Amino acid sequence: AFSMCFGQDGIGRIRFGDNGSSDQEETPFNLDPTYNISITDIQVGSSIKTGFSALFDSGTSFTYLADPIYTRLAKSFDIQVPDKRDSRLPFEYCYNASSNVNSNIPDVSLLMQGGSRFPIYDPIISFSTQGHIVYCLAVVKGEGMNIIGQNFMTGLRI
Structure with a gap:
């Protein structure tokens, strides 16, 4: 067994061995056509009932979701963010930050086959542009x- 952990600073570590913690969450691999996992639900504040499979790839910086999953996640996120949209950046869902960006971010988590819940600690990326802070939902339409x-693995031992 192995685990990877990415800290908030983007620096991580990898562990090899069979000594996981007793409260460690897990989900099974699907083997066809590649090793991937099944996600049964996405929660963005409330639940978005959906089921899909996805690769977990630590070599990919951002999360890529195909439609209709991408649109359902992004629209649910957008509805819950009170800040004004900003369309100048490369991500589709970007916002001009008010005083405290983190207080405006809805909770996001993935529910896996088998019932494990994986919280997404940092679903956004922030930029400073023309003296303003802008943040974006760091998900790309795949x-x-x-x-x-x-970015969705940050803070988790995967």
């Missing part, structure tokens, strides 16, 4: 394949 990237 084509056909769903990839859970390093």
Whole structure:
């Protein structure tokens, strides 16, 4: 067994061995066509009932989700964010930050096959542009394949 952990600073570590903690969450691998996992639900504040499979790829910086999953996640996130949208950045869902960005971010988590829940500690990326702070939902609309990237693994032992 092995585990990877990415800290809030983007620096991580990898552990090899069979000594996981007693409260460690887990989900089974699907073997066809590649090693991937099944996600049964996404929670963005409230639940978005959906089921899909995705690769977990620590070498991919951001998370890529194909439609309709991408649109359902992004719209649910957008509805819950009170800040004004900003369309100048490369991500589709970006916002001009009010005083405390983190207080405006809805909780996001993935529910896995088998019932494990994985919280997404940092679903956004922040930028400073023209003296303002802008933050974006750090998810990209993918084509056909769903990839859970390093940004959704931050703070977790994967």
